[in-house]
Amino acid sequence: MAALLSVMLQPYMPTISAVIREQLRMPEKANILTKEFRSILQSGHTIGNVSPLFQKLENDQIESLRKRFGGGQVSFVSS
Template identity: 55%
Template sequence: MNVCVFSTPFILGPRIRDALRSVLNISRYGNQYIQINEPWKRIKGSDAERKRAGTVTGVAVNVACLLSVMLLPFMPTVSAAIQWQLQAPEQCNSLTDRFVCMLRAGHRIGTVSPLFEKLDPVRIEGLRSKYGGQKVTTEARPVPGERESTDPKDLRELVSKQGNRVRDMKARKAEKSLIDAEVSTLLDLKRRLEQAERKVGGEK
């Protein structure tokens, strides 16, 4: 593994979302670096290829070390797990304006294990129901006063808006349960519009 020092713009922004975006970006770059260089193939090649595989692996574990530090404010348990698996030295607990390989040639990592539990769909739905709050039920629905309107003109406008909402959700590939709820609202509005138009036609 070659010792490496790269300049890298990973200074965190003042907002949590910006900071997490920086973490995800570095993680993505690290993953792309591994996928492009394919050290699992190079290790089977010539002496030069095996040396390159060692360099790629060394850079990759150092990216993981960097990510463990960046994750500390947000996911301290995961951060600690990464550092334990890497057997990271104490000096790997601070950030600088340069990417420095803290795990040098000859460093031995510890036992590697998955950091996250794989969730099945039933478990995901349970967590969403428990912690999802009211956000999923308030997405751009017509206000109660509009829903009670019996004027065909108003109802046509609501049907048009609701139809656009359904198409937009399908285009964004929203969850089927959410789309079904909006489709149900659209069908209800169409039914009310049909009733209103029949009533107006009967009064003429």
């Protein structure tokens, strides 16, 4: 599943896709989608070292980002 997800993410999140492929030690030829939903990796394939793909945001980081990028709230008036 993770191998298929890495292929689907590639156009939208290329860096994350590359990290997943590296952690899975995916062969380059496995970087395609087919019409059949099937396993890309062979049975017995050994994966590499895994690590979190995303950093956990702490509350103070979230608040800082909210202040920096939040902007004003737009109110819509319905007629």
